[in-house]
Amino acid sequence: MMSVNIVRSKKKLVLIVEDNLTNVVLLEELLSKNGYEVGTASDANQAFEFINNKLPDLILLDVMMPGMNGFEVCEELKSNVETKHIPVIFLTAKTTTEDIVQGFKVGGVDYVTKPYKKEELIARVNTHIEICMLRSLLPICSSCKKIRNDE
Numbered sequence: 803m804m805s806v807n808i809v810r811s812k813k814k815l816v817l818i819v820e821d822n823l824t825n826v827v828l829l830e831e832l833l834s835k836n837g838y839e840v841g842t843a844s845d846a847n848q849a850f851e852f853i854n855n856k857l858p859d860l861i862l863l864d865v866m867m868p869g870m871n872g873f874e875v876c877e878e879l880k881s882n883v884e885t886k887h888i889p890v891i892f893l894t895a896k897t898t899t900e901d902i903v904q905g906f907k908v909g910g911v912d913y914v915t916k917p918y919k920k921e922e923l924i925a926r927v928n929t930h931i932e933i934c935m936l937r938s939l940l941p942i943c944s945s946c947k948k949i950r951n952d953e
Contacts, residue, residue, distance in 0.1 A: 814837075814839065815841060816859065816860050817852060817853070817858035818841070819844075819861060819872070820893070821845060821867045823844075826842050826844070838927070845869050846867065846874070850875075860890075860891065863892055865892055873904055880908065889934050891911060892912070895915065897915045
């Protein structure tokens with residue numbers, strides 16, 4: 803029987819994009835306690851500036867922010883070859899079906915409504931970071947999106 807050990811060489815970086823400082827502090831504490839490195843941005847401009855300096859492994863993104871809203875930020879990220887692979891979890895008070903569907907349409911991988919449950923949020927963050935890491939291990943053909951056999 804073959805054993806596979808996946809080594810995590812560094813702490814995974816989660817970028818919180820949230821304009822409410824209280825929410826930022828609570829999220830930062832929760833993620834740090836669970837072994838994540840955390841970056842923060844209070845609006846789209848700060849988020850893009852952060853991402854240009856250091857690519858996060860996952861983004862927690864509020865929808866309602868001054869200036870560009872979270873849906874627009876996600877669309878921008880997904881249209882860029884350098885950032886389209888970063889999983890985006892919307893974390894917002896917007897709870898209508900239309901908003902939730904919009905979040906997935908613009909490229910979000912998950913949608914969590916406030917108030918969130920800490921254990922559930924961490925489970926979702928862990929899951930999406932793991933999925934992203936596993937996808938990066940597969941040799942996917944860029945044109946047909948199928949797994950390549952490079953033998």
